[in-house]
Amino acid sequence: MKLQLRHLHYFIAVAEELNFHKASDRVFVSQPTLSHQIAQLEDILGVKLLIRDKRHVKLTTAGQLLYEKSLLIIETVELSIAQVRDLGVEKPLKVGVPSYHSFDIVSKMLQKFASKYPHVLVDIKEMTALEMNDALHRRKLDIGFLALPFPPPGNETLNVKVIAQEAYLFCLSKQHKNYGLSELTAETLKGNKFILLPRETHPTFHDYIIEQLSRIGVEPDVVVNVPSTQAQYSLAAADIGICLALESSPIPDNDLVVLPLNPPVLQHELTIASHNDNQREEVKFFLSCTQALTEAVSYTHLRAHETKANL
Numbered sequence: 001m002k003l004q005l006r007h008l009h010y011f012i013a014v015a016e017e018l019n020f021h022k023a024s025d026r027v028f029v030s031q032p033t034l035s036h037q038i039a040q041l042e043d044i045l046g047v048k049l050l051i052r053d054k055r056h057v058k059l060t061t062a063g064q065l066l067y068e069k070s071l072l073i074i075e076t077v078e079l080s081i082a083q084v085r086d087l088g089v090e091k092p093l094k095v096g097v098p099s100y101h102s103f104d105i106v107s108k109m110l111q112k113f114a115s116k117y118p119h120v121l122v123d124i125k126e127m128t129a130l131e132m133n134d135a136l137h138r139r140k141l142d143i144g145f146l147a148l149p150f151p152p153p154g155n156e157t158l159n160v161k162v163i164a165q166e167a168y169l170f171c172l173s174k175q176h177k178n179y180g181l182s183e184l185t186a187e188t189l190k191g192n193k194f195i196l197l198p199r200e201t202h203p204t205f206h207d208y209i210i211e212q213l214s215r216i217g218v219e220p221d222v223v224v225n226v227p228s229t230q231a232q233y234s235l236a237a238a239d240i241g242i243c244l245a246l247e248s249s250p251i252p253d254n255d256l257v258v259l260p261l262n263p264p265v266l267q268h269e270l271t272i273a274s275h276n277d278n279q280r281e282e283v284k285f286f287l288s289c290t291q292a293l294t295e296a297v298s299y300t301h302l303r304a305h306e307t308k309a310n311l
Contacts, residue, residue: 005077007041008070010034011049015067018057082139083279092121093282096132096144099228104248105164105270105293106145112289117282129202136275142283148269149204160273163290164248167264171236171245174255183262186216193223193241195232209244212265 013023014034024031042049049063059067093113097106110122127135127144135141136158150160170184178188199206213220223241226232232243237255245251245258246268272290274283 001040001044003041003044005074007037007044008074010037011041012067012070012074014038014050014057015059015063015070018059020052020057079277083277091280092123093117093280093286094123094125094135094140094142096125096127096135096141098129098145098147099126108293109286109289112293113282113286116285120282128200129205130200132273136273139275139278142274142278142280143286144273146271146273147202147205148271149208150271150273157276158273159276159287160271161287161290162269163272163293164268164270166246166248166268167260168266168268169245169247169258169260170242171233171251171256171258172242173237173239174257175239176242178259179257181259184259185262186218189213189216189218189261192221194220195224195226195235195241195243196220196222197232198225198227201227209266216263216265 010023010027010029013026014020017023017026020031020034024034027034029037038050045062045066047062048060049066051058051060095110110124113120113122125141127141129146129150132141132144132146133150136144146160148162170189172178178184178192181188196206196209210220224235226235229243229245229249233251233256235241236243244266247258251258272287274287
């Protein structure tokens, strides 16, 4: 008799339930059949896996080790099967993007990808950082564009690379008391009301904003949290408060102005993330596009900086 995967499935059920009746219901076999399969497993391995009496079931040391290894074996097998199936099916490339603004670099990547894989559908979803983080870990998403600080937990299983950096600006109404300034400072920020994205959409990022402003002596008076940038801009245009913006973000309202903060303590870092186990050819190509475009953008910015310095 050779060891079969069914033996491991049955053993995992018994090890987790520690009750043959409950375990048999869980794996949809009769209790005598389950007992027979566990006995076969012990004969194959030549070790006692369970200590069992009429009321209790307990794992032996060997049984505990087999349980832990069985979980890894089943997970590896299931992942391998999924990867093999993926190779034979033309699936859409699922990409998660933040809803708060558009990125030129993302558009360029998608354009380059479409030229290489014209028949692969790209499914783009606007998602919060927590939604993307969860979808990447559950392999429901191929690529995610996330801002740092990265949301926990368990990101050691993800491949994360910073692809764009820029300082945050502050967006305010032309009726605002600070309109007419060329820049904002810690002193001019004090006493302002702030419009921010809700903490539940990206808690680590929300906390980062509050913490960085606090470090320069600004305790943000958050008057309202709204889930979209369009709503933020509308409230800022009505002089309800000020909100964050990026130079790469289109500002839709002519009644709004954007000012830099001096010193620029708030930095936006955009990352591209994928699961380490995602071996799709399309994903690898997308990531290689990212690398090339990021290096090109960095070189262009460096040359522009050198030219400006020489003038």
